[in-house]
Amino acid sequence: MLWFLLLFCGLSLADEGGNDPETQSCFPDMCNLLKEFGAMSEKIKSLETRLQESETRLQNSESQILELKNKEGTKVIFSTAVGEGKKHIGPFTTDTTLIYKTVITNIGNAYNAATGIFTAPVAGVYYFTIFFHAGWTHRTSLHLYKNSEMKLSTFDEDTVTNRTDNGGNAGYLHLQQGDQVYVRLFKNSHVWGNAGFTTFSGSLVTQM
Structure with a gap:
């Protein structure tokens, strides 16, 4: 519409020529006004574009901040013991997954006391410890697994x-996320089951 008015303005000036003094003084003012309006419209469009880009960057920054907050808010800590009373666990004729029935702490509920398996709720780096106490009548052979490795x-x-x-x-x-960690007692070996002597613990160090 703006370009049509400018075109009309130019044609009107050409048609009128110098015949009417009033037209000569009127149409140049209108054309200048339309040109200024056109320049202002271009500036407004440029500002709108920059504003949209700024809004996009702001939304991206907010998403990144929210993601960092969620990562910082994820707490995974567990500590367990075999807790089978004053007796040895094993020896067994086959390798056996130890079930640590005494749950000392289980923040995040990632450890399953019914199966002895820890399942990672989020991707990240975790720290694990295994300790045992046993008598001298049999050897002890404990192994921590990640999935089947x-x-x-x-x-x-x-x-x-x-x-x-x-x-x-x-x-x-x-x-x-979903990886499983557990401890296996190798065949023909044993551990002491009383109190907190034989333990399995872990925690999330940093989320990835």
């Missing part, structure tokens, strides 16, 4: 001279 081990042979055995291990694991 052995990651950490602790071992002690049976000895007559040393009537009590203690051992442990710890390490960091990079887990994806």
